[in-house]
Amino acid sequence: MSSVDNRSVPALGFLTVVDHPQHGLFGGYLVLNKCGRPLEFHCTAPIKPNRAQQILYGPTLAPFLYGEQIGQTLVQKGRHEPLVVCTDLEPVLAVRPHVSMPVVLVLSPAPTASNDTSACIEIPHFGGQEKIIQRVDPSHGGPGGLVRFRLGRNELALSEGTAAADQPSIAERVAELAETFDLGEPFGRIREAIEEAQRAVR
Amino acid sequence: MSTRPDPPAACEIGLSWYASPRPQVYSLELELGPEAAPWDWQRQLAWPAIATQTLPLTATAPPAISVPIARPRIRVRSFEFPAPDEVLPAVAAAQAPSPTAPDGPAATPHGATRIRPPGDVIKLEDRLLYLLQPALELLLAERSLEFPFPPFAYQFQGIAFLYPRHAAILADEMGLGKTMQAVTAVRLLLRCGEIRRVLLVCPKPLVSNWQREFQQWAPEVPVLAVEGEQEKRAWQWQFAEIPVKIANYEAVCRDRELFESAGDGGRRLRFDLVILDESQRIKNRQGTTSQVVRNIDRSRSWALTGTPIENSPEDLVGIFEFLAPGFLNSDMKPRKMGRTIRDYVLRRTKDEVLKELPPKLFRDADLELTPEQRESYRLAEEEGLLRLTRMEPSVTIQHVFELVLRLKQICNFDPATGASSKLERLEADLEEVAQSGRKAIIFSQWVGTIEILAEHLRRFGPLQYHGRIPSARRDDVIRRFRDDPDSHVILMSYGAGGVGLNLQFAHYVFLFDRWWNPAIEDQAVNRAHRIGVAGPVTVTRFLVLDTIEERIDRILQEKRELFESVFSDARGHRHLGLTQAEIFGLFDLKSPHGPIDLAA
Numbered sequence: 019m020s021s022v023d024n025r026s027v028p029a030l031g032f033l034t035v036v037d038h039p040q041h042g043l044f045g046g047y048l049v050l051n052k053c054g055r056p057l058e059f060h061c062t063a064p065i066k067p068n069r070a071q072q073i074l075y076g077p078t079l080a081p082f083l084y085g086e087q088i089g090q091t092l093v094q095k096g097r098h099e100p101l102v103v104c105t106d107l108e109p110v111l112a113v114r115p116h117v118s119m120p121v122v123l124v125l126s127p128a129p130t131a132s133n134d135t136s137a138c139i140e141i142p143h144f145g146g147q148e149k150i151i152q153r154v155d156p157s158h159g160g161p162g163g164l165v166r167f168r169l170g171r172n173e174l175a176l177s178e179g180t181a182a183a184d185q186p187s188i189a190e191r192v193a194e195l196a197e198t199f200d201l202g203e204p205f206g207r208i209r210e211a212i213e214e215a216q217r218a219v220r
Numbered sequence: 221m222s223t224r225p226d227p228p229a230a231c232e233i234g235l236s237w238y239a240s241p242r243p244q245v246y247s248l249e250l251e252l253g254p255e256a257a258p259w260d261w262q263r264q265l266a267w268p269a270i271a272t273q274t275l276p277l278t279a280t281a282p283p284a285i286s287v288p289i290a291r292p293r294i295r296v297r298s299f300e301f302p303a304p305d306e307v308l309p310a311v312a313a314a315q316a317p318s319p320t321a322p323d324g325p326a327a328t329p330h331g332a333t334r335i336r337p338p339g340d341v342i343k344l345e346d347r348l349l350y351l352l353q354p355a356l357e358l359l360l361a362e363r364s365l366e367f368p369f370p371p372f373a374y375q376f377q378g379i380a381f382l383y384p385r386h387a388a389i390l391a392d393e394m395g396l397g398k399t400m401q402a403v404t405a406v407r408l409l410l411r412c413g414e415i416r417r418v419l420l421v422c423p424k425p426l427v428s429n430w431q432r433e434f435q436q437w438a439p440e441v442p443v444l445a446v447e448g449e450q451e452k453r454a455w456q457w458q459f460a461e462i463p464v465k466i467a468n469y470e471a472v473c474r475d476r477e478l479f480e481s482a483g484d485g486g487r488r489l490r491f492d493l494v495i496l497d498e499s500q501r502i503k504n505r506q507g508t509t510s511q512v513v514r515n516i517d518r519s520r521s522w523a524l525t526g527t528p529i530e531n532s533p534e535d536l537v538g539i540f541e542f543l544a545p546g547f548l549n550s551d552m553k554p555r556k557m558g559r560t561i562r563d564y565v566l567r568r569t570k571d572e573v574l575k576e577l578p579p580k581l582f583r584d585a586d587l588e589l590t591p592e593q594r595e596s597y598r599l600a601e602e603e604g605l606l607r608l609t610r611m612e613p614s615v616t617i618q619h620v621f622e623l624v625l626r627l628k629q630i631c632n633f634d635p636a637t638g639a640s641s642k643l644e645r646l647e648a649d650l651e652e653v654a655q656s657g658r659k660a661i662i663f664s665q666w667v668g669t670i671e672i673l674a675e676h677l678r679r680f681g682p683l684q685y686h687g688r689i690p691s692a693r694r695d696d697v698i699r700r701f702r703d704d705p706d707s708h709v710i711l712m713s714y715g716a717g718g719v720g721l722n723l724q725f726a727h728y729v730f731l732f733d734r735w736w737n738p739a740i741e742d743q744a745v746n747r748a749h750r751i752g753v754a755g756p757v758t759v760t761r762f763l764v765l766d767t768i769e770e771r772i773d774r775i776l777q778e779k780r781e782l783f784e785s786v787f788s789d790a791r792g793h794r795h796l797g798l799t800q801a802e803i804f805g806l807f808d809l810k811s812p813h814g815p816i817d818l819a820a
Contacts, residue, residue: 027303045294045296048352050354053354053362054354054358054362055353055354055362056301056348056349056352056353057300057301057303058298058299058300058301059298059299059301059348059352060296060297060298060299061296061297062294062295062296062297063294063295063296063297065292065294067292070287070289071289074287074289083292087291087292087294088294091294091296092296095296095298097300203332203354203355204354207351207352207353207354208352210351211348211351211352214344214347214348214351215297215344215348218344218347
């Protein structure tokens with residue numbers, strides 16, 4: 019195997035959080051090269067907000083934990099500077115003010131010609147528990163002010179506050195990759211890896 | 221004396237509490253005596269002394285609780301992976317440039333076959349490296365690995381099974397493309413730089429077949445067949461620039477010294493991967509072949525076989541001695557053995573994965589002996605049994621076996637007259653085959669039977685493929701059978717034609733006589749019933765009633781059940797190998813103890 023320093027290799031970051039009903043939140047951050055091969059992976063030990071945090075943070079708890087705390091910590095651990103960080107969870111977008119690269123939400127599944135025109139974001143759990151489902155209504159940009167756009171084969175969204183600055187940048191950086199790359203696919207790998215890591219410490 | 225009341229010892233205080241800053245107020249009731257004392261009026265008029273008392277008024281501060289909003293401490297585990305590999309120089313040089321290949325993934329692949337870490341990969345980092353790889357289809361596309369035609373989904377799964385494993389058996393039913401799956405897994409490992417030296421060992425007649433398969437499925441991978449005189453082979457073994465070497469079992473055994481510990485300054489050969497095709501060849505652990513291949517220095521070991529168990533679970537133990545010595549032992553019950561090997565063996569049947577494959581239609585042709593055959597059979601059986609009875613108790617399995625073979629041959633042809641009910645039936649069936657422009661494969665155990673059949677079936681343009689046909693001519697025989705419209709029949713021995721050949725252009729298979737175990741028969745049938753077959757394959761099994769063939773058939777059926785007991789994790793187990801007792805039992809003879817191995 020080569021020992022070349024690949025920190026300058028064009029890379030994509032994939033950041034997600036898995037909510038385990040017993041253990042709490044596990045963050046996972048995967049950096050892939052442009053061919054989809056893993057360069058590095060970081061995951062957190064489980065984090066469980068206490069009751070006070072739940073009450074005091076109220077609806078801002080998820081963005082705080084997912085983005086500011088878990089997301090920021092993980093992205094800062096990375097040795098590669100990705101072109102873009104993708105996430106499949108809207109609260110993770112809150113990491114954007116704390117990192118230097120654009121952070122984009124990958125809507126999954128991408129809208130189809132079916133009757134249901136709303137996209138469905140599933141916040142996944144493992145352990146066979148109930149899933150939280152947030153629905154993004156395209157008619158008004160979605161909850162929290164999302165700006166949706168399509169890039170290649172991928173349906174993406176940005177926070178309203180960052181869209182103006184980040185959207186052109188994302189288009190410039192990953193337009194070619196987005197033509198062929200299913201940006202939603204690596205999140206499955208992260209979830210499997212988190213589950214594997216969790217099994218290893220049991 | 222006046223009775224004026226004493227001044228109050230303490231003022232009565234009307235206390236009102238207001239929150240600060242209201243002033244504190246004390247109310248005093250001033251009482252004047254109602255009587256005046258004339259002699260001391262001045263004194264009486266004096267104001268009484270006012271006593272005051274100060275009471276502290278302490279207000280308790282309200283309790284306050286601080287709730288710390290601590291930022292959670294986040295522990296992170298980090299894994300960095302080696303930079304995705306570089307292509308092996310020899311492979312890269314041989315690869316035709318692909319000007320249209322894009323920089324990224326070549327195309328959007330359909331399907332997503334994930335590579336899972338095998339159970340024997342313990343280190344979390346290594347397991348994650350496998351789990352975090354993209355789908356196999358994407359890996360192949362990324363490497364611009366093209367195929368002559370799209371593999372089936374189950375073949376991708378087979379490649380994903382082999383790719384991460386250091387010890388594996390691909391035990392797919394014949395005809396599902398084990399060769400293609402192994403070639404592609406080798407190709408991918410070479411292209412990823414994970415292996416550089418591969419040795420493929422196969423039966424001699426299949427060397428050219430493997431060369432063709434590599435040419436078809438991995439055209440950029442240089443392949444060398446190790447063959448010829450000893451000096452030439454010695455040079456070929458050391459020729460490091462060719463990543464894949466193919467050798468037959470006999471050549472490997474002849475050159476065994478090269479695989480043993482280096483001595484006298486010689487260099488011991490080492491391979492990153494050794495693949496044994498038709499690995500049932502090493503089922504006998506005491507055999508030379510088994511000992512030689514186990515001695516090859518290697519880091520990965522794969523075995524390919526459609527029949528990991530031919531006779532008994534002991535066969536599987538023999539193969540595992542090559543893959544992972546000591547992992548299995550002969551004392552294991554089939555069910556436990558099945559559980560133990562689960563992570564090492566991938567076995568699929570056509571019924572499971574190729575539902576679209578045309579069906580395999582079995583016809584049992586139950587025949588009666590001709591009168592001539594019946595008479596010969598009766599005499600042979602009576603004489604043979606009489607002889608065996610006289611020999612008791614010194615009768616051996618060889619004596620019984622000779623009688624079995626004699627009777628089976630009579631079931632084929634009457635030795636005196638050449639009469640044969642099987643031949644009559646066969647000729648009738650072949651007329652139909654030839655008229656429809658189809659082709660048929662006929663299997664027999666004996667070359668002698670094949671030669672007699674060839675004489676009788678001349679009008680069907682028969683070709684022969686068996687041990688007496690030189691290896692150099694065999695490819696030409698197959699080519700003629702495929703291309704010559706007048707050649708409707710190929711006559712094959714189970715030994716030579718049972719494995720590795722692709723004859724999917726034949727729609728009929730005849731088992732003129734029966735082999736000793738069902739796995740060999742299955743292999744034979746699957747020469748025709750495999751991927752690429754255009755229509756149903758009709759298999760006709762000749763069986764002469766009320767003869768030794770019928771009795772053997774019952775044992776074959778039991779052997780099928782044994783196979784299922786290991787590979788389907790079925791409940792219960794009976795020892796179903798062909799034992800001495802069963803062989804003797806064919807003639808109601810008593811036997812000494814101990815199993816024997818009849819199948820080749």
